[in-house]
Amino acid sequence: xxxxxxxxxxxxxxxxxxxxxxxxxxxxxxxxxxxxxxxxxxxxxxxxxxxxxxxxxxxxxxxxxxxxxxxxxxxxxxxxxxxxxxxxxxxxxxxxxxxxxxxxxxxxxxxxxxxxxxxxxxxxxxxxxxxxxxxxxxxxxxxxxxxxxxxxxxxxxxxxxxxxxxxxxxxxxxxx
Numbered sequence: 001x002x003x004x005x006x007x008x009x010x011x012x013x014x015x016x017x018x019x020x021x022x023x024x025x026x027x028x029x030x031x032x033x034x035x036x037x038x039x040x041x042x043x044x045x046x047x048x049x050x051x052x053x054x055x056x057x058x059x060x061x062x063x064x065x066x067x068x069x070x071x072x073x074x075x076x077x078x079x080x081x082x083x084x085x086x087x088x089x090x091x092x093x094x095x096x097x098x099x100x101x102x103x104x105x106x107x108x109x110x111x112x113x114x115x116x117x118x119x120x121x122x123x124x125x126x127x128x129x130x131x132x133x134x135x136x137x138x139x140x141x142x143x144x145x146x147x148x149x150x151x152x153x154x155x156x157x158x159x160x161x162x163x164x165x166x167x168x169x170x171x172x173x174x175x176x
Contacts, residue, residue, distance in 0.1 A: 020169075024176075025050050028066035029132070029143035031173035034165050037062075058162055060149040070139040078135040085142060086112035089131040109134040109175055117151065124151030128163060134175035141175050 021037065024030045026048075033039075036055035041048050042063075050064035071081040083102070089112045090100040099115040112131040117124070126149050133142035147166055153159050 023050070023052070025064055025143070026066040028068065028141050028176055029064070029173050030176060031143075031169050033062075033169060034162075054162060058158065059153045060147055060159070060162070062145060062147045062166060064143060064145050066141070066143045068136070068139055068141050078140050081140045082110045082133045082135065082142070085133060085140065086110045086131055089129065089144065090114040091116070105171075107134075111171060120148070125149065126151055126154040128166070130167075130170045132170060132173050132175060136175070143173060143175065145170050 020032045020034045021039070022030065022032050023039070033052055034054070038053040038055075040051045040053075042051050043049065047065060052062040052064070054060060069081055069085070071078050075081045075084060086102045090102060091097040091114060092100065094116070096118060097114045097116045100113070102110065102112045104110055110131070110133045112129075112133075114129045116127045116129060118127060119125070128147040128149070130145040131142055132145075133140055145166075147163065149159060149163075
């Protein structure tokens with residue numbers, strides 16, 4: 001669901017002040033995209049995936065899935081579950097992944113981040129990955145983001161600027 005500033009409805013044309021669009025997804029996360037991003041929904045393995053594409057000529061696609069997890073008794077509660085999910089998310093044994101970090105925000109949310117170089121249908125891609133999770137009354141609530149960028153665009157100055165804006169939006173995402 002996209003909201004152009006507070007209120008209902010709307011496309012992804014940007015807020016009234018031109019600074020972007022508020023995105024709420026699956027009653028789990030709310031964040032603000034830069035102006036002009038196209039919003040759509042894909043289905044992967046029966047699960048809806050939010051897709052967000054920057055305005056042309058920019059390349060790449062941001063994907064979002066969310067989950068709510070009830071901790072297992074032996075997991076150390078919600079905090080232990082979030083930590084375990086964050087560490088698994090950054091794929092410590094996967095040689096394709098790098099630039100891994102797991103940290104806590106001031107509000108207690110956990111942020112995990114990694115970068116992965118892959119081959120998708122014969123094309124080199126770089127995937128920037130984020131997991132933002134928080135303790136909620138019904139357990140751990142998490143939002144998992146992936147920004148896929150053609151490998152030949154990785155490192156381009158315009159892409160670096162866009163990635164900075166995406167990173168800021170995700171780091172400031174509100175877990176509901």
